[in-house]
Amino acid sequence: MEHSTAGQSYYREFRLPLVYTGTQKIPRPEDNYFGILCAERGIVSLEDASGRRFIQAPVAILVKPSHSIQSIAVPEGKAHSLIFRPQAVNTTVPTSVPSPKADDMRDYFFFNPFAAIPDSGYTAKPLPPGMFATISDLCAKLDDNLNRAQREFWPCLSRSYFLEILILLERNWYVEPDSTESLQAESGASFRRIIDFLHTNYGDSHTLESLASRFATNRTTLNKRFNESCGMSAMAYLNSVRVDIASSLLRNTELKIADIASRTGFGDESYFSRTFKKKTGTSPVAYRKSFPNPYS
DSSP states (O other), X not given: OOOOEEOSSSOTTOEESXXXXXXXXXXXXXXXXXXXXXXXXXXXXXXXXXXXXXXXSSEEEEEOTTOOEEEEEOTTOEEEEEEEOGGGTOTTSOSSOOOTTSGGGGTOGGGHHHHTOOXXXXXXXXXXXXXXXXXXXXXXXXXHHHHSSOOTTHHHHHHHHHHHHHHHHHHHHTXXXXXXXXXXXXXXXXXXXXXXXXXXXXXXXXOHHHHHHHTTOOHHHHHHHHHHHHXXXXXXXXXXXXXXXXXXXXXXXXXXXXXXXXXXXXXXXXXXXXXXXXXXXXXXHHHHHTSOOTTO
C-alpha cells in the first residue's frame, strides 16, 4: 500500500511520502513504511506474536517496516498517527534509516530512535505532557497543510513541521525520567522539567530572568545547574537548541531564512545570523548552499 500526500492546487505532480491521520493507525508490516503513533490519553492496547500488552498514555510508539504488531487501538483515547518514508525529510535520505554509527548521522540524527528499534520492529517511550502538547500543535499544522487548506509552499511547511516532531522525539528518547532531582529543595522544579520546557518552547521569547522566575529559582542557581550538567549557561543551551533545529530546517527545506529565524525563537534575521555563525562558523545562507537541494 502506498502512503503519500499529493498536491491539490499547488505542486500537483509532487508526492510527499508522508500521511497524517487523527486516529490510531500504523503501516502494515509489508508496506515498507515507518510509523509514529502518539497517544495523548487513555490506554494503548497493542497485540503482537507474544500476546497483548497495555501502554499508558501519553506515549509515542515508533514502528519500522516488518514490525510484529498485529493490532493496535486506543479505546476512549486520542491519538495522532504519521506514516512515512525517510525521504519525507529529504529526498537524499536512504530508504532504510541510517545507522546511528553512519558518517552522515549529523544530518539525520533525528532518526536515531528508529535505528535503535529492537527486533520486534517497534518501541514505546512515555512523553512529558508539555512535549505532547507541542507535538499535538505541530500535528494540527501538519494536518492543515497535508489534508486541508494546502498553501503554496505546502511541501516545505509540511516537511518542517514533521522535522520538528522528529527532533522533539529524538531529544526525548534518550533522556531518562527525573522525578527526584530539583534545582532547589523548596521549588521541586526538576532539571528534566526545565530541559523539557526549553525543548518544546524554543520558538518563544525567553530571558534568563523569565526562566528563573518560571522555575522559582534565581539566575545564578539556574546558570550554575546548566553549567554543571551541560557545560554552558541556560541561554547558551537554549540558543544551541534553536540553532540545531534551524540547521535542520536549512538543510531539508527551502523556507525563507527570516521564517526559520522566527520559527526558532530568534527575534530577527540579523540576530539569528550572528548567533548561527558564532555556533557553526558560517552564515545561514552559506550553510544552506553547502548541502544539495532537498527536493532534487
